[in-house]
Amino acid sequence: MLSESHEYDPLIRSATRRLKGHERRLFIAEVTVDLCDGNARLSETRFGWGRETANKGMQELREDVLLERAPGGGRPRWEERNPQLAADIRAIVEPKTQTDPELKSTRRYTNLSAAEVRKALIEQKRYRDEDVPAERTLRDILNRMDYRLKRIQKGRPLKKTKETDAIFENVAAVKAASRGDPETLEISADTKAKMAIGDYSRGGKKQDGLGRQSGAGVGS
Secondary structure: OOOOOOOOHHHHHHHHHOOOHHHHHHHHHHHHHHHOOOOHHHHHHHHOOOHHHHHHHHHHHHHOOOOOOOOOOOOOOHHHHOHHHHHHHHHHHHHHEEEOOOOOOOOEEEOOOHHHHHHHHHHOOOOOHHHOOOHHHHHHHHHHOOEEEOOOOOOOOOOOOOOHHHHHHHHHHHHHHHOOOOOOOOOOOOOOOOOOOOOOHHHHOOEOOOOOEOOOOOOO
């Protein structure tokens, strides 16, 4: 029966906030049936509940069933509904992808943006624009597929300084001037290698991890 009295409405709303799931829906259903004549729209207006919740609760109350969503239920994701799309995305992204350089995860990094992947799906794979996810959705899809949209860092060549030519010209001049001098010894050294010159500290011996000295070194 429809109730015109709103005296206890705040108390009813407060009680609803303390309930969860199936119990909450059943309570909303009982209030809707008893105070709103089973009208879910009126229940929504009066108490602020969603009419879908009220209708679902009344169905559960009427049929004595539990209408819970199964674990993992809900609307399938884009790539699950379109496995061919997922395959085409991988075909586009894989050639532009590298693994985690530190091998700490299975994540892969690509230098393609979501916008570029979307464009490639349309131009290379012949998808219609309306059949391709929006750029933001495509970014989420790529993340779920374990790709990270990140520009791959390329090696940066050292910049040539203004003194470079002068340095090499000076080296060439010194070499040419000293080439015929019998008192001059020319030594070639790899400047990338570390080289110790002279006696080592501790007589050419070093401590190992246990505090004991190792055998004789170069400077001993």
